[in-house]
Amino acid sequence: MTRLLTRLFGRMPIGWLQLSHSRARLFAALAGVAFANILVFVQLGILGALNSSTVAPYALFDADIMISSVDANTLTDGSNVARQRMFQALGIAGVASATPLMIGALDWEDDKSSSSLQTFGVDPNAQRFVAPTLRSELSILQLADTGLIDRLTRGVPPEVFEGITRDTPLSIEANGRTVNVTGTLAVGAGFSEDGTLFVSDQTFLRLFGARSLGAPNHILVKVEDGVSPDVVVDRLRAVFPNDVVKVNTFEDAASADRRYQTTERPTGIIFGFGVLIGVLVGVVIVYQVLATDVADHLKEYATFKAMGYDQPFFLGIVFEEAIVLAVFGFIPGLLCSIAIYLGLSAATGLPVEMSVAQAISVFFGTLAACSLSGAIATRRLAGADPADLF
Structure with missing residues (x-):
């Protein structure tokens, strides 16, 4: 040396x-x-x-803009948004389509463990709003009480999710109902939840009886081809009351969520x-x-x-x-x-x-x-x- x-x-x-x-x-x-x-x-x-x-749950979706309640600092907190905001957005130049997003938390219990599942409910016909890897699985969610589950759910042995197909679903009990899991996705555990469950909006309403499709957590928006999301965001902000809802590009919403978690929580x-x-x-x-x-x-x-x-x-x-x-x-x-x-x-x-x-x-x-x-x-x-x- x-x-x-x-x-x-x-x-x-x-x-x-x-x-x-x-x-x-x-x-x-x-x-x-x-x-x-x-x-x-x-x-x-x-x-x-x-x-x-x-930011992992954001990867499940493919959207350009997200409309949220003004007090929603993260994906899962804050008040609900009136569904009418979606129809208002559809009347703005540059908006191609929009769909509501429902979010809730379920407790899944079996004989050996208990897991908290962050549950997303979407319209199964709105395939363009989910990640490309999920689009082929979305059509099966039109069947009542079916869903996709996170195979990386914390506390659940990986072998539990092996062999899950549409013909051999996994039945789980949550909120007093049986959900037939016909496929898996990979998100992973977080600090507040153990895994993720992806269902249709109608199945979501059956699991969460107190929720209404007229008051989703967020509204996802896709812009027309060749139109900048930032331009459409400015147009939406000019129409919506800024003391009721906030409008961000989907990328900015994810960045704001991460920033809030690390600097405010x-x-x-x-x-x-x-x-x-x-x-x-x-x-x-x-x-x-x-x-x-x-x-x-x-x-x-x-x-x-x-x-x-x-x-x-x-x-x-x-x-x-x-x-x-x-x-x-x-x-x-x-x-x-x-x-x-x-x-x-x-x-x-x-x-x-x-x-x-x-x-x-x-x-x-x-x-x-x-x-x-x-x-x-x-x-x-x-x-x-x-x-x-x-």
Whole structure:
């Protein structure tokens, strides 16, 4: 390692030699940096799972615009929208078609488990409003009490969903009714639900007796070919009262939902704050190590100062130590975090995944945090007289 660093820096790697001189201190410092990396990775992983699970249901639909109640901050909360808004939208230039979207939560219980299913109800004739992968399955939903279920439902063994076809459906009990599941889809669990159930609007009304087709949760809109959704959004906003409904492109609605979950809801704020805590822990640990190292070698630094070496030289040594700690502490932190991600994903069913961009960003963040700690640790040397350091 010494030879490699000598070639890399073009000089004797003083920082590395100082760190490696005390193996116990070096390993303790690397463990501290790795621990800080694990803290950051875990918080980022859970925050990423929150973002992914928030926008995953949007992938079930193919719409250009979504009309919602003004108090609907997410896909599942807020008041209902009057169905008449759909007919008003159909009279706006550039609107090709529209359909209501019903959303509710069902509890599915069997002999072994209980699962909460986020349930979507749509008109089975509105095939253009669902994802292409679901369009071939939508026609079967015209049959009463049939549906499609999430094969990634948390807490349910995968073999339960094996062999489900139109000829061999899976019967489930929910809200006192039997639903025949004739197919599956893949959405995954979220923070508030275990899976997803997709049914027709009429089946939805039978499952939720208190709901009415005249008051859906949202209205999905498709624009005419060649027309910009943004232009149609402006036209709809000019017609609808902005204190009753809000109109966004479907992409903007999904982004607003994700932003609200991470910046307004307690869950997102807590995990975002956890990332900051992890960074601070890493800065403090590295600072303590480097400050102690500087204090232990004050006489050597005084000698260098007396010989004419300036502050950038000392910064270079400490930055060298910071880089060594960042690189060698990041590797075990990354490996442990990957193992933790796999365990969390298996235990919770949440999409906790390590991305390359995430790993790179944490690595450079680690370098920046360690460099900051090094700069703070050398402040004692900046204006000190060599004689004062002995």
